[in-house]
Amino acid sequence: MTDQHVPDPVSGRVCAETDPETGSETDPETGARPASSPRQKEQKGQDAGGLSPLDLGDGRYGEFGGLFVPETLIPALQELETAFSTAWVDAGFRAQLDGLLRDYAGRPTPLTDAVRLAETLGGPRVLLKREDLNHTGSHKINNTLGQALLALRMGKSRVIAETGAGQHGVATATVAALFGLECAVFMGEEDVARQALNVVRMQLLGAEVIPVSSGSRTLKDATNEALRDWVATVESTHYIIGSVVGPHPYPGLVRELQRVIGTEARAQCVASTGGDPSGVIACVGGGSNAMGIFADFLDLPEVRLFGVEAAGKGLESGLHGASVQRGVPGVLHGARTMLLQDEHGQIKEAHSISAGLDYPGVGPEHAALAASGRATYIGCTDAEALDGLRLLSRTEGIIPALESAHAVAALSRLVQEGVFTEDDTVLLCVSGRGDKDMDQVAAYLDLTGRA
Numbered sequence: 001m002t003d004q005h006v007p008d009p010v011s012g013r014v015c016a017e018t019d020p021e022t023g024s025e026t027d028p029e030t031g032a033r034p035a036s037s038p039r040q041k042e043q044k045g046q047d048a049g050g051l052s053p054l055d056l057g058d059g060r061y062g063e064f065g066g067l068f069v070p071e072t073l074i075p076a077l078q079e080l081e082t083a084f085s086t087a088w089v090d091a092g093f094r095a096q097l098d099g100l101l102r103d104y105a106g107r108p109t110p111l112t113d114a115v116r117l118a119e120t121l122g123g124p125r126v127l128l129k130r131e132d133l134n135h136t137g138s139h140k141i142n143n144t145l146g147q148a149l150l151a152l153r154m155g156k157s158r159v160i161a162e163t164g165a166g167q168h169g170v171a172t173a174t175v176a177a178l179f180g181l182e183c184a185v186f187m188g189e190e191d192v193a194r195q196a197l198n199v200v201r202m203q204l205l206g207a208e209v210i211p212v213s214s215g216s217r218t219l220k221d222a223t224n225e226a227l228r229d230w231v232a233t234v235e236s237t238h239y240i241i242g243s244v245v246g247p248h249p250y251p252g253l254v255r256e257l258q259r260v261i262g263t264e265a266r267a268q269c270v271a272s273t274g275g276d277p278s279g280v281i282a283c284v285g286g287g288s289n290a291m292g293i294f295a296d297f298l299d300l301p302e303v304r305l306f307g308v309e310a311a312g313k314g315l316e317s318g319l320h321g322a323s324v325q326r327g328v329p330g331v332l333h334g335a336r337t338m339l340l341q342d343e344h345g346q347i348k349e350a351h352s353i354s355a356g357l358d359y360p361g362v363g364p365e366h367a368a369l370a371a372s373g374r375a376t377y378i379g380c381t382d383a384e385a386l387d388g389l390r391l392l393s394r395t396e397g398i399i400p401a402l403e404s405a406h407a408v409a410a411l412s413r414l415v416q417e418g419v420f421t422e423d424d425t426v427l428l429c430v431s432g433r434g435d436k437d438m439d440q441v442a443a444y445l446d447l448t449g450r451a
């Protein structure tokens, strides 16, 4: 066990991989249980229609990943894996998900040619993937729509979620309202205070927001509480994890649900420039928008991939969220990954101005991509992120989320360092819009006197 603040259900106890006990109500062929309301009815029973089966493997990414949970959760995780892999080749499921992404979330999101930003930086052509324009304001809705459909397929009547910036909580509360599911969202008390707007949104959508007062009162602690709840309620409840973190199958499942970002962006980039970008940049909290936009480029070594972590007050200050760059391997929230932990294996508190990057771990696939050198991880400080936020706002009229502002700041640095020049095209993921952060940004501007 690596986290002193957490009693056993959340611990990193290694469990034997046992046979699933998926429950007698489950359809033996599809792994599905009957839907319970007209709205919840899925278009099932169609054949695969040429869809390729999905192989999430054993959830190991090199030395990272895996399934480190109490035995109570093993059947639910196996049920989820079965439900996902059967749903993924079910043309009815895919049609329903695609329809929701199009008609409800607003996909495809545009690719914006950021001409004034590029001119100001004096460097490459910059293409912004506009996840901020999704319904609810970030990429999180891509994942929650998919997982809500899986929850219905598994016959669950309740969903729970953890949230930091509140965007995943809002996206979960939104799909719960859409499908008539009961919903509880766990949120650290510090995040409740700094993301007050999103708390009101979740409540308005009918979710119960449960403030968490343990530990650093941020995302890690909210995740601990959500896992505890899930252990006790697993029969009726699906846990919608919000990033590519947690035990298998979540990291692969969430990556696949976010892959749409990169698939769209690649096609849009080819249509607009005639080829692939030279680089892709995305911020990394748990890492879902980054994995989503990286996924289709992983096999193209000529496309350089940059993940941007929160350097907080500076990588040397100890106050940051840079688990890949400053972490060590360990187990947290069901997976082995890179973690901020001390020499006794106790989890250290992360720090970032941005609640969505304020997490002491990272998705295991990112840990593996860093270890193999396929992707490069860099840090941007709170102050750099605020500069990035101002830069994008003033050059393009787009106010990004503080999380996404880290990616803008990283682009600016990479251009200054000559990594990208005017011969390059860079794809940058604007993972969300900045409305939720305006109180915090205003407070910072008041403090510093900068406009």
Ligand SMILES: Cc1ncc(COP(=O)(O)O)c(C=O)c1O
Residues within 6 Å of the ligand: 138, 139, 164, 165, 166, 167, 168, 242, 243, 244, 283, 284, 285, 286, 287, 288, 289, 290, 355, 356, 357, 401, 403, 404, 431, 432, 433
């Ligand atoms: C807008 C936005 N971007 C990025 C993140 C970080 O999450 P991830 O690394 O899973 O994309 C969050 C998390 O809340 C977010 O709200």
